[in-house]
Amino acid sequence: MKQLLRILLAAVGILAIVAVAAVVYVTTFLDPEDFKPRLTAVVEEQTGLNLALEGPITWSFYPRIGVSVEQARAWLPDQSRDSAAFAAINRAEVSVAFGPLLRGEIAVDGLTLDGMRLNLERDAEGEGNWEPLLERLAEQGNGAAETVLAPASAGPNADAGSLSVVLNIASVEVKNADIRFRDVQSQALWRMQQLNISGSNVNPVRAFPLKAMFTLTKHNRLDAEVLERAPDITSEVNLETRVRLGLEEELFVLENMALTTRTNIDAASEPQQLSLKAAELIARMEDQQLTIREGVLEAGLRNAENWQGSLALTLAFGLEGDWQAQTAQLKDLQLTGPDGLRASGHLNVEQLRDAPSYRGQLTAAPFTLRPWLARAGITLVTQGEAALSDVAMTSPIEGDAEQFSLPSLSLVVDESTFTGELSAALDGTRLAFDLEGDRLNLDHYLPRAATAEQASRGFLRKAFAQSGESLLPQAWLSELALEGDLSVGNLVLAGLTFNNPSLQLRGDNGVHQLTAFESGFYEGELNATGQIDATESILEWALSPTINNVQVAPLIEAISEETSPLRGRFNLSGDLTSLGNSRESLLSNLNGELTARLNDGAILETNISQQMCELVAQLEGEGTLRDWHADTRFERFDGTFQVRNGVVGSDDLLITLPGIDVQGEGELNLTNLNFDTRANARLVDTADAACEVNPRLEQLPLPLRCEGNLSSERAEWCRFDREAFQTVVVDLLREEAGSRVGEEIEERLGESLDQLDERLGEGAGQQLRDGLRRLFN
16 A cells, blocks of 8 residues: 555656656747747638737746737738738637646636727628638538647647547636627628626536626718717617536527616617516527527616606516527516506517518506607697596507507407407508497597697607697698598597497598498487598598488587577588698688578477567457467478688578568678678468468568677677668558658658557567577577
């Protein structure tokens, strides 16, 4: 045993003396500069790069054996030495542990690259300058490096494979690297600056820690740096993870990955923060597959114009991607944010490289939409303060890079529920929907003010980018393809109730048609067709409404919130046209013709025929014994209305009551709401003998004039037209009595109609005026 121990000690001593002698010999007699020609030749042979070693090559033997190279540059085969080098480095150092050498192993103790620079470029055809290099390295095969460090004197058959290399690097560092990517195809210049990478205990078996940080910039023009332009995008990137390498399986795994970015879109913008965390990221290089487990993407978005502070959004997900099969599955999606935002679903992506398309499921729990519209740049000032405060939806989703579709949508908006399908182009040029709803109160969503903020991007920008005076987004309509069908069980608009309304919208090339609108409307029917032409600079409108048998009483009460003075079934038809995109221009350019008729009509709670009959009876010195109805029934009530540049006029208004015929004419200016109408009432025979009208009275019209503004007090609108009545009476009496008694007629009339009460009885003239006022008010 002692002999064995002595032998071992002697062997160790001999090895130590040999090692010391070897170190003394190498440091004394070998100059590392002698290796430069061999190194440059090997690099050129293996890679095709033209290597220039401009700095010294040094080595060290304590505390570790190492070699360092300074100031090295390499050019591609077709590059000129006067151009910027493809790759360069300030200093590279590699060291190996001494102990493993005694066991016949090479254990790399440290690897340092300081000041590495790469100049990558892609030409207009999309080919990168690095691609020939990668192809050549692939051709060389795995055994090509066996003679890399063999000295030139050893000859081509040097046995460099007698030592096995153990990949267990105690320390790897990349310092101050700078990678530039010049993309001629997209006219973009990318740069990765201040790249620092550090790792320890790098090995192919166990996970090891890795940290990386760099600053990424992008210029949208290739000469931006020459012109000293600020980057269009600047992002600070940090990565911290544990890496596990499976070299045999070509497996690359990141465990407990945390990637954070802080990005400025331009120099003046606020920084946007993103953080990606994952329990595990697995890249299968041979199969070109990627898996992310328990991924969480967190965003802190800032936009001082639309919201204060940082907008926090969180997306949890899982990912399975296959580059060869061109598929990806986003699983267990969970999006959360402020104002109750909670959305979930999954997506399956196909044709990932060629023409990406996706399908899946999307569900949004009830949340408040108003603040999200405000963040998108759309400020709503609606009549209902709680409008859009409770929105939820669920639907399958499918689409591609240009459009999306919700083929089986269930949408809840406040108190309304809609089902059907919805699709749109992402650039806002196409919109299609087919929806059915239970009820909708549009009054809650109409604006209280005429202004609306601009939208910030994409579809929303095109739909709302109009001035506050505009009613419709004309620029969007001019390029929109529209196909819409909507039906609602109950619709409320402007305080009016529409039963089971349905509409069809079709449009393309700037021309949009209301092909059908049908609705129940106060026990009647409302129908309409129309068109909007957005091809020219000024919108052109056309509308053809039809109203059938609509009950007037509940309609008036819904509009005025007062008891209706009329009843009957209203009918209207006609055609209207107009120009413009504001309320004022539409009214001032409104033209067309309407025909209106009231069937089964009556003035409620007053009987003008009775009042007239009693008046006639008093004039004839008789009384009336008839039982009168409480209302004034219309035998006929119709007229034709011409609309010219916003002024509605009629010259054939005819109202027939028992014992009275009323003919009228007048006009209403829709722009300023001023009106002026004249009506003449004539007494006619009735079935009541006491009301038999003197033939002279049948020729005597009772004129009424209504004028003013619709916003003024209604009691001041209408009056008995004394001047017109006096003129008619004088003319009538003159015709009967002749001109010789004209002066006597004037004298007897005295102060015109002020004496009418005395001749007809106290208050009779006032009753006449009141009755006619009730008719026309």
